Amino acid sequence: MSPAKLPNFSGGVLAGGEGRRFGGLDKGWLEHAGRPFIEITLDHLRPLASELRISANRHLDRYGSLGVPVLRDRLGAGPLAGLLRLLETAATDWLLSLPCDALALPESLPERLFARQQATQADIVVLEDDDGVHPTVSLTRCALAPDLEQFLLSSERHSVKDWQSRHRTVRLRSDGVLANVNDPLALNRYAQTLACGSPAHG
Numbered sequence: 001m002s003p004a005k006l007p008n009f010s011g012g013v014l015a016g017g018e019g020r021r022f023g024g025l026d027k028g029w030l031e032h033a034g035r036p037f038i039e040i041t042l043d044h045l046r047p048l049a050s051e052l053r054i055s056a057n058r059h060l061d062r063y064g065s066l067g068v069p070v071l072r073d074r075l076g077a078g079p080l081a082g083l084l085r086l087l088e089t090a091a092t093d094w095l096l097s098l099p100c101d102a103l104a105l106p107e108s109l110p111e112r113l114f115a116r117q118q119a120t121q122a123d124i125v126v127l128e129d130d131d132g133v134h135p136t137v138s139l140t141r142c143a144l145a146p147d148l149e150q151f152l153l154s155s156e157r158h159s160v161k162d163w164q165s166r167h168r169t170v171r172l173r174s175d176g177v178l179a180n181v182n183d184p185l186a187l188n189r190y191a192q193t194l195a196c197g198s199p200a201h202g
């Protein structure tokens with residue numbers, strides 16, 4: 001699918017986590033190559049999405065200074081809480097979500113997610129690579145927002161995979177690099193592989 005044929009979609013960056021593996025730092029504001037993670041991640045979506053939003057729970061003014069609406073969680077915990085806010089306020093039928101530490105993405109990811117959705121008529125498409133499934137790198141039908149709200153109200157475990165498994169969810173096998181850096185080791189490894197000229201899985 002060419003960029004010109006992409007359906008309208010909403011781009012959402014999940015940046016509301018506690019960043020425990022980074023010592024509690026706000027991951028969106030960590031830097032790689034002199035740029036905050038949040039800016040690098042937004043750039044993946046900026047040229048293609050019809051609207052962009054950030055889901056965050058601290059440093060709201062700072063996130064707001066990026067010129068993108070910022071949504072604070074209202075219900076639930078973990079990435080699903082952010083996903084709910086992004087889904088229920090989207091002005092489009094589809095949400096493409098990314099974690100705020102998505103420093104590198106497989107090429108043409110939006111086109112490939114939509115192509116997989118159209119081929120399968122799934123409600124959710126999640127990215128999978130050699131490291132496993134990445135539930136927050138996904139395309140989700142926004143009409144699922146009321147179901148997600150019910151799920152958050154009724155379940156104790158707020159696992160993204162558990163919620164996605166209630167719906168027609170398919171995987172998109174990645175044939176490229178996804179660098180989402182969850183801890184300092186992964187960030188160092190990513191920086192080193194870039195310095196050697198060959199980005200590797202993060």
Ligand SMILES: Nc1nc2c(ncn2[C@@H]2O[C@H](COP(=O)(O)OP(=O)(O)OP(=O)(O)O)[C@@H](O)[C@H]2O)c(=O)[nH]1
Nearest residue numbers: 014015016017018019020021055078079082099100
């Ligand atoms: N809005 C929102 N986003 C969240 C929440 N928890 C995690 N996220 C985001 O979801 C994505 C995946 O989260 P994780 O990497 O599993 O968790 P994290 O809190 O960022 O990091 P750790 O504390 O080290 O596990 C990240 O981009 C987080 O910022 C939350 O409670 N609310």
